[in-house]
Amino acid sequence: MIRFLKPAWTRLVPTSTRLLDSPVAQSCRHFSRFAGDDDDGDGLQHPGSWKSTEGLRRCSANYVPLSPISFLERAAKVYRDRTSLVYGSHKFTWNQTLQRCLKLASALSQLGISRGDVVSTLAPNVPAMYELHFAAPMAGAILCTLNTRLDSAMVSVLLAHSEAKVLFVDHGLLEIARGALDHLAKTNTKPPILILISEKDDSSPTGIVPGTYEYESFLETGDVGFEIRRPKSEWDPISVNYTSGTTSRPKGVVYSHRGAYLNSLATVFFHGMSSMPVYLWTVPMFHCNGWCLTWGVAAQGGTNICLRNVSPKKIFENIVLHNVTHMGGAPTVLNMIVNSSVSDQKPISRKVTIFTGGSPPPPHIFLKMEELGFSVNHLYGLTETYGPGTYCVMKPEWESLPPLEQSKLKARQGMQHLGLEEVDIIDPVTMESVPADGKTMGEVMFRGNTVMSGYFKDLQATEEAFRGGWFRSGDLAVKHQDGYMEIKDRLKDIIISGGENISTVEVEMVLSGHQAVLEAAVVARPDNHWGQTPCAFVKLKEGFDVNAQELIRFCRDHLPHYMAPKTVVFDELPKTSTGKIQKFKLREKANALGSL
Structure with a gap:
């Protein structure tokens, strides 16, 4: 029988001295290079000279813990009646989205969800998945978005490890969820409450088992006047994202409200998302919280175009129908687009900015995407860096180069975004920066506010990842004379x-x-x-x-x-x-x- 610790998320609330006992807090306390000394448990650094400075005072007038929850509240004011989300024939405004999220947070609270509890999801890119990115933290909960390709056995392990109290499951994945609950029953682990996400027009789906709620009906039990449970510290966890792992040792990457806030804005900035973009969801929202754009699109009052299933035909149809300005996807998505049949493709009247990451895309893919009407931005990051951590900026001097040479330069991983303190290529033994000669390989290492808080319940892995005061990515790269880095391989793949x-x-x-x-x-x-x-x-x-x-x-x-x-x-x-x-x-x- 697999044994798990007693509920630990409630110990991740900084106002309680129990925070010091949590695995994540212990691991991060050992590597507090960025946090400084925290004398009063508020997650802020207090240098000695600060407290002796006369006339300065931190209070509610000049300090609020950073949280992406605020993006939705502002969007509902600034972009009140503009479209927030489109899913097939269904549309919502930003004001409606805020109201729905408040009611959902309220319903979770009435269900018994309290600060620090985990709320899990097993769903594709549907409206409920987007709403839960705000509603769960509004209730004080931590969101755990599970990979939709996992089998029942792995889902059960992650539910037990995260100590999830509630599982929101899409109707198309209900059998996997039921199988996971059966696995939990065999280990005498208390199962989470199941809430079924049905199609919006079907508020009374057939086959729903006793003890299971239906999403829309559940949401309607909430109060739109719910008082948001804001984080008491920026260090409070907002989500946990599991990396691929084994059933014996899952790795749950913990994100903080502060890190999510900063990475959301950084991602918006380096992709040139101006006010009111139209974003087509081809990146799974369960993956690094959609590269933090679940929150980032709200910051700019954009429109989220949700797709349950991704195909070239649907991509082109939605781009034309909704005047999409931005989208994202792994190189395999780009490959799928450029190799799609002519009958699936449609002329694009304006450039669509698409960001890609995961592995370096071949230069010819950049060329073909440009020919189809896309402008490709290349990013790089890991689950442990909230998704995007670096990006490659097209330099004016490259414009005079042949297209293929431009594509080779754009296929590099570039430099860190605004939310990170530093990214460097470092010799993992000497911890010295490698020369910018384009030849000497080292390990990509990160440090800054958009690096994970740690691995949940795995102090050993956290300590190893932060050894030397940097987050060690495990990726090998070289540094070019212009400072841009280029990934060569994973340490384990060389x-x-x-x-x-x-x-x-x-x-x-x-x-x-x-x-x-x-x-x-x-x-x-x-x-x-x-x-x-x-x-x-x-x-x-x-x-x-x-x-x-x-x-x-x-x-x-x-x-x-x-x-x-x-x-x-x-x-x-x-x-x-x-x-x-x-x-x-x-x-x-x-x-x-x-x-x-």
Whole structure:
């Protein structure tokens, strides 16, 4: 039987001395380089000279803990009757969204949800998912958005680990949720209360089991006059996002109200979102809280266009129908768009800014997206950095370069955004910054206010991640003369062949440049002579036919021979729900092939 700690989220409230006992607080106290000394438990730094400065006083007139909850309140005033959210034929204004969120927060409170309790979701990008990003913290709760591709067993582990009191589940995922509750029952773990998100026109769905609430009916039990439970400290947790992990040791990344506030604004700024943007939701809201744009769009009074399912046809239709200005997606989404059928594509009358991250997109993808009417911005980050942490800005001097050269420069990861104190490429042993020569590799490290508070219930992992006073990303990169960084590989993905380091990213870039290749991923295969050699897994475009030797020759024409794959496997590439290729599965397949 898996044993879990007693409810710990209630210990994450800074006004209580019990905060000092929580795993997250312990781990962060050990690495308090940014927080300073907190004498009165309010989460603020108080240098010695501050208290002795005459005439200064912090009070309600000049200090309010930062929280993205305020974005919704302001949007309801400034953009009151403007459209906040569109889902099919359903539309809401910002005033209506605020009222719905207040009622939902009130209903949660009446259900017994108190400050520090966890409210979980298992849902695609539907209105309820957006509303819960505000309503849960308004009730003082912490939002835990679960990956919709998880199976019942993993969902049950995360529900138990987070100690979720409520689970909002989309009707299309109800069977997975029920399976998770069955798993919890077998471990004698108290299950969360189930609230079913049905289609808006179906407030009385069939098959609803006793003890389960229906979302719209539940919302209507709330009071629009509910008094928001604001964070008592900016350090209060607003959400927990689970990284991919095993059932034995899930990693829950804790976000604070302060970090969410700052990263939301930083993301809006570097994507050039002016007042009232129209944002098409193709990034899952469960992934890093939608790269913090669940809150960021509200800050600018934008319109959220929600899609239950993403396809090229729906993307183009919604862009044209709603005059979309911005959207986001992993490189796989971009790949899907550029390789879509002509019948699915529609002429775009204005440039749509699309931001992509997750893995470096091949340069030719940038070119094709531009031809279709998109302006691509490249970002980089991790769950532990609230999603986006760096971005690549198009410099004026690049405009005179050939398009392909521009695309290669834009495919780099750039520099940190406004919300971060510093991002650097550092030797993980000496902790010294690597030279800006474009060759020397080091580990990407972060520090600043938009780095996670820690891993929930895992002090050891938190300490390891913050070792040396930086957050260690596990990504290897080089730094160029202009200060821009370029990811070369994950530490665990680098191939060491005959003493030479091979960047799988570089090999993948070359493979993706072949006209027949739709997707490519490279991992190490055991080799009796060299130790390891590159093994490429390739998915071909429909209608193309090419053999392994042709692709190997193509790589040798564009790379040093030792970097070219010795093995090519044609197969579907396993992916996460956010479009990232699951290399650990490919490594298993490569190892199963045996040594060369």
